[in-house]
Amino acid sequence: MRTTYLLRAVAPLGGEPVDVLLADGVIAAMGPDAAAQAGDDAVVVDGAGLVLLPGLVDLHTHLREPGREDAETVLSGTRAAALGGFTAVHAMANTTPTQDTAGVVEQVWRLGRDAGWVDVRPVGAVSVGLDGEHLAELGAMASSAARVRVFSDDGKCVSDPVLMRRALEYTKAFDGVVSQHSQEPRLTVGAQMHEGVVSAEIGLAGWPAVAEEAIIARDVLLAEHVGSRLHVCHLSTAGSVEIIRWAKSRGIDVTAEVTPHHLMLTDEEARGYDPVFKVTPPLRTAADVEAVRAGLADGTIDIVATDHAPHPREDKDCEWAAAAFGMTGLETALSVVQEAMVDTGRMTWADVARVLSSTPAAIGRVEDQGRPLAVGEAANLTLVDPSARRTVVPEEQGTASANSPFRGRELPGAVVATFLRGRATVLGGRAQDGPDGSRRAAGREAV
């Protein structure tokens, strides 16, 4: 007999409080009759002041397994995702071996299913070994048990325009989408940070905005030419927002994502040379932060995706140039969006549900995620306390890595509970390790 949950007086999408009953994996009742329908054995969750959202869906997560289990495993990464309010994540393809065959994507998908924390949707590589030369077997990955719909060489750009065109065309056959890491490689050889006033002063090689914008401009024109859909990963510049806005005005089928860190942090962070702030694309200027916030608020940017990129400590505990690119994000994403967008009055909680759940689910073609909060829908849900404040301590997070750029920062909001098809993966803010379907805690304790 599965546990039923009665959520008392929760606010769906921040609206009027109602009772919500979760039973048999679905939302069984909402409103006055929820309490009446709940049996005596229902677990009651006091939801006063809490916001109910559809379970969050991340279109851009690096789970690192197989290959870099010292940074993260599917188990630790998906547990971190649940703690961050997610019920589905897309596992990026730059593993070792690369997720470029049906065998590898099925392996990752199974690891996710066995872990049981969230639905893991593997992303397939566009090119074999991310080498940018030969198309991977996209069709085989699409028709595998992992049912891949998102394809990306993320970490590398599909820079060859012919290969990009072929990928855009080919994925039409199975309703896939190419998710592009927009980085002109020749313009970013040795690049360390955003090219501008700060890089000029502190002497780190520049990663110019045009290296991102030139690829996005090319790709939206390619997508228009061949009539395909395109997704733009982690756009970071004001110019990129303008290009996407223009493309959408032309009717081009493009979607775009921004990361939480690009909504909050600027290149000024590099002045201390702490490589925890080293990331691709790099942190940009305050004007760019304002532009991506405006773009997210007006719908030009469709979604927020974490680009959660765990790295072992030794890859960040060094001089800037020697450090790895990337930062963790699963367990801070919702709080950052609240601070940058909700608490500033630019977005509602309904907008948050759109950019962190329903639209990423739609882009990734994840059928039972990101659904409306309605009776009969799968109970993939997140319960948030927007009034909570917490200080980020990476060592206390679920992720096996500690490279959070928000270390020591106080952020608003806390995930109180996460439900995956009616089962609580997080309750009372704690991961529900143990016999209730989910596995034990991640094997690697944070140090």
Place this chain on the structure above:
Amino acid sequence: MRHLLSAQDLDRDAAIRVLDTAGQMAATQAREIKKLPTLRGRTVVNLFFEDSTRTRISFETAAKRLSADVINFSAKGSSVSKGESLKDTAQTLQAMGADAVVIRHQASGAPHRLAHSGWTNGAVVNAGDGTHQHPTQALLDAYTIRRHLVGDGGRADVSGRDLQGLRVAIVGDVLHSRVARSNVQLLHTLGAEVTLVAPPTLVPVGVEAWPARVSYDLDAVLADEQPDAVMMLRVQRERMSNAGGGFFPSPVEYSRGYGLDGRRLRNLAEHAIVMHPGPMNRGLEISAEAADSPRAVIVEQVANGVAVRMAVLYMLLAGEQTTNVKVDAA
């Protein structure tokens, strides 16, 4: 002053204090016995991740003249090439009781990491990091400029004086130059006016925030501004990417536009000095005629480097409260 990581660490008073102290140090170096007992029992480590015989010898000489124990640690092949990490090296030096670490590193910010990561308690002196800073070079350049252009070649007392109103042209590979970055900041702090002259490809994007003018025309700058000092930068071919075919079409075209040759030398003002941080690419950014001319103070820059580095080590390790150097001979 706890560390010296950047020329920006020094405000006007602090910079003048270093230059004045360097002047006192230089005075002791004219004696028959050059060694001072000031840092006896203290340990200075020269931690060089990048080859630089000149700078290392300069720091070594400075430390030894102050009676410090000097350990040279050449660590070519750092964590960038997956050798021993900067952290491990720093902790090793800490365990050996280094009071000061003089670090040269190919990665911008490495001295900053060393100073602020808790890996070592010693004072950190940046002896050049990547394309970021080389503050003792800027100090020795300012010292040299002050001695010649304020102090009449050493004939006048320049203590307490800054470089107000002097015009300095810094010419060449600004993009890759830590010497340029340090000098722009320090010269500005001291009141000098700086003009950067370079082909546009060797000027960093973002230079507009620097307290300096930028020109692409060396002849125009020499004619219109009549600089008091012309500082030629080394073309750092080892740092240059070959992407796009390089930063300029050919060495000949570079020399033609931005090299200091005999013709340009003769167009300088009577009192103007020619500087170069070394090592020079003779025939590229500077001709032999210019390098060896009486206006060139390049060899003197090297000598002044020892005095300036003595001053920096003294102020970091012996405390900056005492502004007068104890000059009792050992």
